[in-house]
Amino acid sequence: MLTFILQRLLGALLVIFGVVSIVFLLIHMIPGDPVEIMLGESASTTDREALRVALGLDLPVWQQFQQYLTGLLHFDMGNSIHFRRPVSDLLVERLPATGLLTAVTLLMTLLLALPLGIIAAVRRDTGWDAGAMTFSMLGISIPNFWLGPVLILVFSLWLGWFPVSGRSGFGSVILPALTLSTGLIAVLSRMVRSSMLEVLGEDYMRTARAKGLPPQRVILHHGLRNALLPVITLLGLQLGALLAGAVITETVFSWPGVGLLTIESIQSRDYPVVQACVLLISVTYVLVSLLTDLAYAWIDPRIRLGGGQ
């Protein structure tokens, strides 16, 4: 197990180093002079030089990279040009909103996707199955930036049940979370269905039924428990899509999280903030994938034995 953990940790570290490098290079991909783009053409030469030095753009690239890495290790991601404050402060301010949104989305997803997938599998080839899978197909195909406005129109503007945008009280998280979870529910319920279908055919399920256990217990205790393994992996992998989707969903609902900050800073050409946001979201994703891998190996010994060799 230890070898397995070390192997995965090392892999994750390498990937994070790669991610950091690409995020660092992003600012060098801007066509033309980034300082001029950030400040506009009317800025004075002194201001430009000041920003160039502040961003470290006057140094050779490898030295800039070294500085960037040293800064990151001290949680120093530079200063926001637009807000004139440390980027790390901005992130700390915005993280709780994204955290809340993600947590509620995950909760909604599990509460809806599990029953949907289980019913579709247990009542295979019935109207239930067809209905659940149609819903799933629709959910995959509907874009967040359309579903969001439609939900706002119906539930906020017409019915007045939820606030239109922003973060005020618990009700305000419902619509963004619903928007964000739709795609995830669609993917996950399909996975639960196919995973359940596989498990339902197993011998131990027949045994469980044969010894007279109530159907609910057979399905939930014997079936779901075994069917959940691939579902956990998928959930870990899908979290990346969820975090990226949060960028658009937060914009639709003016939800004051890291996603909205990303877009705001792209629009105001606040590149240090863009870098930091992309880095934060990607590294979170790498860490979650790592945790999923480890959790999976912990739950299912077959993985770690295979992987550790």
Add this chain to the structure above:
Amino acid sequence: MRWRLSVLVPVLVLAGWALLSVFAQHLPLQPDHINLESLLLPPGGDALLGYDDLGRNIGDRMIVGARTSFLVAVWVVSLSLLVGTLLGTATAYHGGWWDRVAVLFVDVFLAFPGILLAIALAGLLGPGISNVVIALTIVGWVGYARLSRAQVLSLKHREHVQAAEALGTSKWRIIRKHLLPLMLAPLIVEATFGIAAVVIAEAGLSFLGLGVQPPGASWGAMIRDGTRYMLVAPHMVVAPGVAIFAVVLSVNLLGDRLRDKLDIRMMSEEKNRS
């Protein structure tokens, strides 16, 4: 494939999308014509889909938007397929250090959640349709590289490949004649789903203001413009939304059908990482 309704309808939707896009330039459209008397007018009369906030014909703009999404989808999927497949196949077949570097490279790109890197790239490169294609290709090639890598790893020890190697066939010829034809089916399925992903991504970037710039039309940008007038003119949001939804749903339905038809099981993670 029997021509059931569930196949026929998606095929018709996609054919319509493609045809409109290809012939958009030859149609008598006035997508940028501003008609101040028709501001926000709902569907009916001379405009089937009504007018937008500047008094422009939404129907005409929808067709130009179709062209935008179609062109971006075709370019991005073709480029990603080409780059990803070549890289994945060549490094996996060659093996050794090249392969390890390629795997790390792919893993790093996969670490960026989906559209996030595209948003950042499009934002940094500046708006415009060609930058959207570049950004989405940089994000898109990875999936094909990973898929073709997994394919090559499972194929390269097959007997017909070993026979070709024993005969002294060149590596490039083996890849071309003995590997790629067998890898085609899963790649086609992946590319089909890729079209749906790119259509949503392009619309998403345009929705965020990072795609096609005014006065050019994109379904995503039309949704963004429409959200400001949702109470008075919901028709502005409905048409582009339904169009994206119809195209993506059709692609997904056909992709599912194609996958069942070609009998491709999802590649397991373990296989990809080995």
